[in-house]
Amino acid sequence: MALLQILISGLATxxxxxxxxxxxMLLWQTSQTINFAQGEFVMLPAFFVLGAMKFGGxxxxxxxxxxxxxxxxVLGVLFKVLLVDPMLRHGVLPLVISTIALALFFKEGVxxxxxxxxxxxxxxxxxDNLEIGGAVISVQNLVIIVVAxxxxxxxxxxxxRTRTGRCxxxxxxxxxLARILGVRVERMILYTFLINAALVALASFLISPIYLAKFSNGETLGMAAFIAAIVGGFNQVRGAIAGGLLLGVVDNLAASYISTQYRGAIPLFLLIAVILFRPQGLLGRAEERSV
Amino acid sequence: MKSWNRAALAAALCLAAAGVQAQQTVNIPDVIELSGAGAVSGTNWKDGVTLAVDEINAKGGILGRKIVTTHTDTQSNPGVSRALVQKALDNDPYVLLGPVFSGSVKVNMLLAQQAEVPQFTGAEAADITQMGNPYIFRTSFGQQVSMPKIANYVRDGIKARSVAVVWVNNDFGKGGRDSFIKEMGSRGIKVVADVSTESGQVDFAADVVKVKNAGADCIFVYTNEEESARFLREAKKQGIKVPLLGETTLLGQKVIDLAGDAANGARGHVGLSVDVPVPAIQEFKAKFSKRFGYVPDHNGIKGYTAVYAIKYVTTKIGKFDRKLFAKTMHGLTITPAMEPGILIETSWDDKGDIDRISFLAEVVDGKQKVTATLPKLGK
Structure with a gap:
């Protein structure tokens, strides 16, 4: 029973x-944007909602x-237009540093x-809770898993399956090559940013009732998502999914059966092991780049 | 030459004016947690201090001098708190207020001691007053006082034979956990799970599973406010049925607000609370809520009473003498008749530890309900 509960909790996280x-992963794939503000992107939508309730009634x-x-x-259109587009032409590193600055700005702003x-x-x-096979399973957890x-x-x-998706x-x-074939590349990249914004907003609405809304929530979530993407495979959607689920379950199993004090270290060990033995990630595709 | 003379005269007048201004005020800086894991505690403390300072200043200040208080944010970081205390000491304060986090107090109280500046803290770690510092004074119980009270409640009230302990891995949590486990041992109560959590932790799913599976008769939760609320929410989510016990923080209003209906049923010992049946505290609660728009927790009372203790002692000694202030504080008892702002009769011993009545309470329908009043230890 305990294992079932741990697995459900782990899968929800x-x-x-x-x-x-x-x-x-999508941002990286379409625009080489490593968004170190991704955790703060999850934190912010909850405050948009709270702000609308508090100030807008x-x-x-x-x-x-x-x-x-x-x-x-804000996290889709403005992020792309005001930060990514101007910075990307200077290379990936300035953009990475800009997203770190953006993370600080969002945190301190909130x-x-x-x-x-x-x-x-x-x-x-x-x-409410459901009792399944003697284990108490939270409806919240089940909803999180199903919705996600x-x-x-x-x-x-x-x-x-859609033309836009294939573009x-x-x-x-x-x-x-896509541009030569008539794909409106800029628009596709914008769609990616909008999809990312929708995903983080969904994550925010799902997790904030449990974690509570706080300006610093992004620190944990951003790091976890980054590790999940690398562990699963930075160039495959299924890799990011597998990485996320695996990380949640491993974190819960480690805290339950090994040590709560060292739980924070376990994902990092996982990350190091993947980088050493399978750098493309568990479900990722090996890529070679010419220099 | 004329312009030089004029400039020198202006400078002299400015200096004189500044001197007069300094004469008319007393500097009592507040170094406190306004962000980070201690933001809830620190904000309550700060607002309690502000309320007291404004009340005292409106009535003419202390010995005719207005209190000047600046609130600086430690970010719940001991290193930052140390730097801020040093900065505050550079401005020749009369008394220092804060911080609340035990880890911060441990690293900065030595500075105040060396400067011979009395320091009022909201920290509760047992060892803070065991280090021979004559300038440190608590505003709430130390863990060496509160843990025996909650331990008695576990034995006599809950009648538990086993307990699971969930604690936050900082100086406050570690000190509380050590004291609690010692008290459990002396009462023959078995600790079947000992779960450490992190300050600022957001996901308590695994921790709750762990304590749930330990099969304890009750669970003792000793974490900071936000973590307590998250733990309560997760405990409800996972259908924990055994009593959840805490010491003051778990039953605080902020935790109740954050945890929602998951807080119902939490119980334990409360050193200070705005919900206790003491008219002066109810009056304080009403004033505070009206001014700041939220119901204070025990940290609001700590900040408020600290400032009134300073006022009382300074008025008693009749001058702004830091050494004499510290000496007078040891062994002092202040009753509401002597100083209404103290709210409840309070005593400090020779180490700076506090003694006052305390309470057993339970959260019922989103409100803290006091079930019993415990006498002062010295009575």
Whole structure:
């Protein structure tokens, strides 16, 4: 029974990591953007919602819609237009440093303009528990797993089965050739940023009722998503999903059966092992680059 | 030459004015956690201090001098707190307020001691007052006082024979965990799970699974406010049925607000609370809530009473003498009749430890409900 509960809890946490890791991976694939503000991207939508409720007096459902729209605009369009586009022409490193600065800006901004303290965030569903085979399973956890998996499967379907999705894949694989073939590369890249914004907003709405909304939440989530993407494979959606789920389960198993004190080290050991023995990630594709 | 004379005269007047200004004020800086893991505690403390300072200043200050208090943010980081305390000491303070985090106090109280500046802290780690520092004074129970009280409750109130302990891995949590486990041992209660968590931790799923599977009669949760709330939420999510016990923090209003209905049923010992049936504290709660728009927790009371203790002692000794202040504090008892701002009769011993009445409480329908009042240890 204990193992079942640990696995469900781990998969729920891992599903959130997977959502964030998929967005991380998509940005890298289409625009070589390593977004070190990805964790803060998960933190911010919750505050858009809380802000809409507090300052706009909106009901929760409307605030969620507003939060999603603001996420698409700020974390999708504005992020691309104001930061990525101007910085990317100077190379990957300046862009990486810019995203680190952006992470600090978001953190300090929320701390200054909203609150330094954690804030309760309403749950989208009931807090009830189900008893399955003697194990108590939280409805919250089940909803997180179902919603996250559905979102990622829908994304996979979109990328593989629709014309726009295939154009996005073409852009990721070879933008120059895609452009010659008539793909509107800039638009495809923008779509990727919007998808990432939607994924992080979804992750934010799912996890904030449990973690509480706090300006510093992105530190843990960003690091976990980064590790998940590398462990799973930085160039495959399925790799990011596997990495996220694996990380969540391993974290819970380690804390339950090894040590809660060293739980933070286990994902890092996993990361080191993958880099040493399978640098392309567990489900990633080996890539070679000419110098 | 004329312009030189004018400049010299202006400078002299400025210096004189500054001197007069300094004469009319007393510097009591507050070094406190306003962000990071201690933000909840620190914000409550800061607002409690602000309320007291404004009240005292509105009535003419201390011995005719207005209190000037600056609040600086330690970011819940001991290193930052040390630098800020040094900076505060450079400005020749009369008394120092804060911080709340035990780890920060341990690294900065030596500076205040060397400068012979009395320091009022909200920290609770047992060893803070065991280091022979005559300038440190608590505003709440140390763990060596509170843990025997909660241990008695585990034995006599819950009648538990086994307990699981969840603690935060910082000086506050480690000190509390060590004291609690010692008290459990002396009462023949078995500790079946000993789970350390991290300050700022957000995911408690595995920790809850671990304590749940330990099969303890009750679970003692000794973490900071936000982590306590997250633990309570996760415990409800995983359907924990055994009593969740805490010491003051777990039953604090902020934890209740953050945890929502998951806080219901939490119980334990409360050293200070705004929900206790003491009229002066109810009045404080109303004033605080009206001014700051939220219900304070015990840290708000700590900050408030610290400033009033300073006022009382300084008025008693009749001058701003730091050494005499510290000497007077040892063995002192202040009653609400002597100084209404102290709220509850409070005593300090020769180490700076505090003694006052305390309470057993339970969270019912999102409110802390006091179930019993425990007498002062000295009575």
């Amino acid at each position: 891992g599903a959130i990591y997977a959502l964030v890791a998929v967005g991380f 909106m009901p929760f459902w409307l605030a969620i819609v507003v939060g999603l729209l603001l996420s698409l605009i 701390k200054t303009w909203y609150a330094a303290e954690a804030q309760p965030f309403p749950a989208l569903w009931s807090n 998996v559905t979102a990622v499967l829908a994304l996979q379907w979109f990328l593989a 996005m894949q073409a852009t990721a694989q070879n933008p120059a």
